[in-house]
Amino acid sequence: MDNRINEIRREISLLRAEMVRVEETMHEEIRHDLDSTETALRLMAMRADLAALVADWKAAGGSEHLPTIEERLKADNRPAQKPKTATHL
Numbered sequence: 414m415d416n417r418i419n420e421i422r423r424e425i426s427l428l429r430a431e432m433v434r435v436e437e438t439m440h441e442e443i444r445h446d447l448d449s450t451e452t453a454l455r456l457m458a459m460r461a462d463l464a465a466l467v468a469d470w471k472a473a474g475g476s477e478h479l480p481t482i483e484e485r486l487k488a489d490n491r492p493a494q495k496p497k498t499a500t501h502l
Contacts, residue, residue: 418473420455421466422470425463425470428463432460435456439456445481
């Protein structure tokens with residue numbers, strides 16, 4: 414069952430990343446005064462897919478917190494910087 418939960422989490426992660434790209438495309442279309450209907454409909458379909466994946470994940474026994482896109486963007490995922498050493502003269 415853990416394999417199924419991990420697979421669903423991977424699918425959720427990939428879908429969220431794609432949703433961010435689609436949303437950026439939609440905003441770009443709006444900035445250029447283009448019709449964004451098709452992109453918006455695609456994004457809404459992706460949201461429905463995401464809701465279905467989350468329901469599957471919960472049904473498979475997933476229970477930990479799933480971060481929102483905003484939480485993921487705010488997270489500091491950069492590698493830790495090495496401390497600078499003082500140079501001796």
